[in-house]
Every structure is written in structure tokens, then in C-alpha cells.
Amino acid sequence: MLQGLMQDAPLNIHDILRFASVAHGSRELVSRNVDEPVWRYDYARAWRRAAQAAHALATLGVEPGDRVSSLAWNTHRHFELFFAVPGMGAVLHTANPRLPEDHLVFTINHAGSKVLLLDRNMAEIVDRIKGQLETVQHYVVLSDAERMVDGFECYESLIAAEAEDYPWPKLDENAGAFLCYTSGTTGDPKGVLYSHRSVVLHALAAGLPGALNFSAFDVVMPCQSLYHATAWGLPFAGAINGVKFVFPCDRFDGASLQQMIADEGVTFSGGVPTIWTMYLDHLAKTGEAPGKLQRVIIGGSAVPRDMAVAFDRLGVAVQQIWGMTETSPLGVVSTPTPALAALGKDDENEVIWTRQGRMMFGIEMKIVDDDDNALPHDGEQSGALMVRGPWVLERYYRADASAIDAEGWFDTGDISTIDRFGFMRITDRKKDVIKSGGEWISSIDLENIAAGCPGVKVAAVAGVYHSKWEERPIMLVEPLEVGSVTEDAMREWLEPRIIKWWMPDRIILGAVPLTATGKIDKKAIRDKYGQVLAEPAT
Template structure:
């Protein structure tokens, strides 16, 4: 058979030639939109590639981005990787110290950024790496660039940088295992860790993620990644969309429920992807305004387990189809996707809904095991649980610059730290993170299961469960909750809500009401902070 490398620029060239009518719609900060066709995207990306080549960017050189989901960020994806350099997406929601660490660890030489992130650089001060000498502003700044930054960096305008260059580029062919993208974990248990994706892994992930039982995008679809392009490459959607020839909608920084609903209706979005908090915001907007979808979309939920009441309401009351998925930075990220199989055809609506709370079945190409503390695979009975181990062509083999991390086994498996069950049909349900599971009297209690029950109470807006030290049982669950607007729930009624839904010994020992819960940079509950605050809540 013929041989040839798998490169992300092949996806760009394919979309440019065979899907000329598809559109990339960007929502600007003021809510207005701009649209490009794939040939226009390819032309602008070629101009960027010429500009980078003229600056002497070398193979393997890391170029960072601090940017929202828009067409310029998409041009950087393909233009930087296309010349053999590495597109390093930086999460602006991380703490300044973490951003400084990431820039130094990656050794970036250029930073392409939205001007609204200039204060981040000011906060970092002189902790940026010496190699980073150039800032490229993706839009004209509303105010003059601070003098401290202007004195420290070469500051360029993106449109001026690419202006005047040719709109075609002879994209080089190189080895498919060449590095293309660099993403860092959120660093909830230490310094963030880099995952270096290859061209091959990105292309194979796009093929795997777009199987009919996963994204299943076609050229007639319009997909809107609400998940940021600085978070695991927007779950691979910038590659899957071009592979399928689907239209893209990039929402920029306006991620509130009202803005997303308006954009979805105006552009005819058929699939959108985001974390549970995004869809909770959209659901609240629908409830408050009485709005309805003209054509209900598919909504992909990942990042953390979605409470079943949110899924049920979006499907029952608003006609949406909600799909659960699971993955990590280390898995590119799609590893599991939840769609029904033949054996569920005769199930009741209630049973099918309960199935949706699970994260899904392994995507073909991903090998997955669930093992106990001794490394033995647990039974596929939906009850026995253990840690998920994965491997595959788009799963990391090591962290960037660190070849000896214990998360990777000697025989090539990645230890995810997620504790889960698997049923006889292969559906996996995450029951906790290994560090979050509550060990009470030698037995395990799933904090996620308790959270899903709690959030179903009409008087709660958000909830988290942690293990607090206990003089007799080692740990006991404590519920930390945010009341729904206009309600004043009591501890007694919240605790009674658990009766009949879990074993009595699983019921939380106490409820703590707070104004808000801490979250990570990717929208997940920051349980390390909650444990720090309430670890001794039950101690004498």
C-alpha cells in the first residue's frame, strides 16, 4: 500500500478544496459575527505560514497562544503546526504563577494573545522565559500597551504581520510523529504537566472521535465548540470539523446562556460541546426567558460528570439530545462516548435516561482497563470499581520534558486517576477521582454519586461532596452546597432528600451552605480547596 504521513495540514487542504460552502463563524466581543469560507481560512493560514517562515521559525519551536475560540486562533492551529512548529495553547484561567511556570517549561519564543490578556503578562512580571521576546496582538488593543511590556517585548499586530504575504503555501511534508500541539493539565495537584501531541495523534484522534457512535459529524452539520480552544484543543473539534467538512461556530469570550442561545439559533448549530456549567447557564436562560430551540441540537457534555436532572430537563422540556463523553488532556481527549446500542432498544425511557449518566463506551482505538489496587481487572458488572488505565495511538506516553512520571506504567498504560465501574455492555461510569473517593470505615463512598443526587434538589444550584476527617470512621461525607436563587433550604430537608436514594451509611453527615464553590480553570469543582477549608469540619 502507498505510504504517506498523517499531517493536520491535509485536513485543511481537504476542507479548502471539497467543502467550499462551509462557513467558520466567529462571534466578536460585542456580539457581532464575521464569517469565512474554508478557502478563505486556507488563504489567511497560508499568509500566516509565510510570515512565520520569514521570521525564521524553526521546526519544533514552541509558539504560545492566549486566545479565545475565533478564526485567528484556528489559523494559528494550522499555520504553526503546518510549518513544523508547535502550537502551545495556554489556559488564561490558570493562576498567574501557573501561567509563568507553563511558559518557562515550554520555552515559548512568541506569544499570540487577545489584548484583554495583557494584564496577565503584567502580573507575571519578569518571570516569563528569556526566550519569549515577541508578543503578537490578535486584535488592536483598546488602550496603549503598558510601557513595561512595550519595553520588554517586540509587540506586533497580527493583521499587519500576515499582510502582503501570498495566499498559497507549499505545505511541507515531514514525519508524522513530528510534534504539533502542546497542552498542559490544569495542575490541580501540583505544577501543570505538558502533553505534546503529534500530527499523527491529532489526525487519528479526529478519525476516531468522528465515528458514527461518537461526534458523527457530516458536511451538513454546524458544530460549535464552547469548550475553549485552549483546553485540550477544544476536544479535537477544530480537526474533526475540517475532516467532515462541517461548518464551525466559534463563540469567542461571550459564553453566557443568552449569547450562546442567540448564536446557536442564528447559525443553526446541530452539535455543541461544553462542560456542565455551560449547559446549566443555557438551561437557566431557557427557563427564565421561555425560549425554545427552533431545531433542538445535540449537546455534548464532558469535563466532569453532568447531574442527571440537567440532562433530563434539556431532553424532556427542550428537545435537545444530550451525549456524555469522557477524556483527559492525556487522551487528546476523547476516550469514551455514550450513545445507545442495539440491546437498549426495548428499554423504558427511565432506563435509557439512567444510562445517560454514564460517560460511555471506549472509542475504537482506545484500549481501556479498570483495575483494583492489586492491578487485577474488576468484573464488568456495573458495581465493582477501580482505576481506569488507558492506552492507544492518541494517548500520551510521557509528559513533556518528564519521562519518569509514575502515571505511566512500564508496559505502556496511562493511570488516569479516575475511579469507575464498567457494565456488561462496556459502559463506563466515573464514580470519583482516586483522590476524591471517600473512605468510610474501610468502605468507599462515591462523592460524584452524592453530588448528582444533591443537585437534583430544586433548592440547590450547585453542590460538592468531600470527605471530612472522622474520629471513628476515618472519613465521612460532607455536602457543601449553593442554594438556588430565591430559596432558603435547611440542612434537614437536604439530608432527607438522600433517603431512599442511597444506602443510609452513604448519607452526608452535614450540609454547609456557601455563596459559591471554587472551580478549576477548566470549570471543574476545586475539591482540593474545599478539603483545605472543611477537612476538619467533623473533628472534635
């Protein structure tokens, strides 16, 4: 083999912010914070503050290979840590505050973190779990000195005396950079250790026109949490392209989002469907318009078609995405192609709104049957979704066994179809497919239809035991507000839209449990309602 004669420059995460500070140095970054005024600065200053943060962490004893945990919202300080920690050769564990506390403790101990940096309104949680944390030596509040919490060190005080440049090392691009944990609904959370290489390659692909299509003219407000799979990689893809970032902190209610969208000229945002249900409800009640907002990416669970239609009427394009912590997380993004556009706008929208997305470079995928035979991409036959690529998990953190097969394929746990245009559609999770009397019922399809009913905030469908049919679907519906929807109204809405035998045997009005990543917690529903249909069949 003849070797190429190009420079062997490693892909390092901190070089993304270095580039942004030079190429887009004056581009504004705006951040809400916990009980502080809105913060405004630019990439050039963010780069200098990241250097100060790296110095401060080194002073606290952080060395290359050490783990540092953050327990923080979407803010400028958290953004700085995304570059400071991996840039100095350490690993940033973005702890999820929505995990049950025993799981939160597990992740920090499993990571073996030396320092824990937290937002001020996380202090109460940390006070409760401090005694269980085995390796943490320093607790730092991401705050100014004026609003500090007793018993903690102060981030702004720590970095204030530090130099604004740092001897950033050239790191092995395969070195660990971020440690993100799954939500652990069926056991302890599992750690996924991203490398510098995987993060940079993911960022380059994510910003392409066939994916998120970022440019320096975009104003991006990430409403997916920075602690959830690095906010789907937006901090890196956005910085590469010089976008203006708007960080909403922990305020994801409709009114707060609308204020930032209107005041800052947000053109692009993303998050889970429940956030956008509340946002659309706010617009409907107030008569406000979405300002300059042009595009919204939605993931975490399937997008209800009626939500996409509602945004379309407001002049906002909806793009579905699919991914998982194990894929860094982007796997597919729903963007049009010439072949799709040739079908006409209505057909194009139908595919964009009802598919999770199309293949993007860097992620290979296939669907297989129960005997591991590859299935055709005809949009009809469904099978287990398998993926592989440079930003896909090889094994979980501290695990001995590989998570992939001999050919490098990772089983996502999803059942899906792939059509002739390369668009993938999730029909269900393997563990959530409902088998009733030998026939399959898609809980995702039922949920999407139900979510379009007026007055519904979120709908969840689960299969539970039935003495005659093995399993039957039940539906849990959370109203937007008390009395906004009834069981009778739900049945009237569903009846003309579904096959008769798909009708849920029981429709229950109540709060829908969500996982720590904002997905519907089917396990919790089955645990609570699993025997609700257990009476003998009549």
C-alpha cells in the same frame, strides 16, 4: 514479514484544513471576537489566512520545533493558529488563562515559547507576567489594527502583507504538534505533547457515528475552550466532516449562547456541566426554545441526571463523554447500540445518562484491582481505570520517566466500572473516594443527585477528617442565585434519594471552587474545610 505496497503518506494536521478548503470550501465559519463585530468567512479563506499566519510567524523567527503559545478564546483567529503553527513544523502551546498566574508563567516557560499570541482582554494578564517570561520574544494581539493595544504587535497587520499560499512541508507524523498542560492541582502542571499522528487519528475516530457522528449538515458551536485539550478535538473532527463552526469567543452565559444557537442554527455543542446549568436556567426564565439544537456533549465532570432529563424534554439529546488531557482527550462517548436499544427507551436513556460512555476504536481500557488483576465487565465491580492507544500519553513533556507500565497501560487515576454493553462509569477519582467507617461513599454520585435540586448551580462533595469514622462527606452548594436554595431544602431533597449514612455531615452554601479546566477543585475544598468536623465525636 511481507511489506504492503501502499503509499506512505504522513498524517499531517494542516492537511485537514487543506481538505476542508477544497471539499467544503464555501462552508461558513462564524466567530464572535473580543469587542469586534461578528466575523464570517469560509474554509477556503481560513486556509489562505492560515498560510498568511505561517508566513508571519516565520518572519518573527519561528522555526520547525519551536514552541508558540496562545492565550486566547474560542475565535476564528485561534482556529487558524491550530493549523498554521503545527503545519509549519512548530508546536502550539494552548496556554490556559484560568490557571493561577504562577502556573501560567510556569507553563509558558516550561514550553520554552518564542512567541505569545493573545486576545485583547488577556493583555492585562500578560502585562503582569511579562517580566517573568524567560523565552518569549514577540507578543502579538489577535486583533485588527483599529482596536490594537499599545506595546503589542498586531495579528491582522502582520498577516496582511503575507502571501496566501505557503510551502507546507511534509512532516514526520510523529512530530510534536500541540502542547497541552494539566491543571496542576497537586503540583506544577504537566505538559502533554500531542503529535500530528495522534491528533489526526483522534479526529478520524471522534467524527464516527459511534462517537460524535458529525456530517456536513451539522452546525457546531464548541463551548469547551480551545485551550483545553484542543476543545476535545472538535476543530479537527469538525473540519474533516465539513461542519459549519460557530465560535462563541469568551461569552458562555446562557443568554449569549442562546443568541448564537438561535441566530446560527446550531445543531451540536459541548462543554462542562456548569455552562449548561446556566443555559437551562436562561431557557426556564425566558421561555425560549433551543432552536435547531439536537445534541449536546458534556464532559469534565459527570452529568447530573436531571440535566439530561431537562434537555430531553426540550428535544435535545445529551451525550456524556469521558477523557483527559492525556487521552487527547476522548476516551469514551455515550452513544446507543442495538443491544442497548433492545432494552427499551427508558433503559437506554438510563444507561446513556448515567454512564460516561462506551468503548471507541483506538482506546483500549480495562479495570484492575489493587493487585493489578483484571476485573470483569459486569457493571458492578469497580477498579482502577487503565487505558492505552495511539492518542494516549507515553510520557509527560520534558520528563525522563515513562508514564505507562511495561504493557503500555496508563493509569487514569479514576475508579470505574465497565458493564456488559461496554459502557464505562466513573465512580470516583482515587483521591476523592470517601471511606467512612470502612464503607465507601461516591462523591460523584452524591454530587449528581444534589445537582438535581431546584436552585442549585453546582454541588461539590469532599471527604474530611472525622475522629470516629475516619472520613465523612461534607457538601458545598453554590446556588443559582442568592436564596434559591437552603440547607434544609438540600437535606429534604437528598433524604429520599440516598442511603442514610451518605447524608453529608455539613452542607455549606457558597461558591464552589473550580480548576482551570472547569472541574470541581476538591483539593481547595479539603484545604479550606478539612477540619470542619474535627471536634470530638459525641
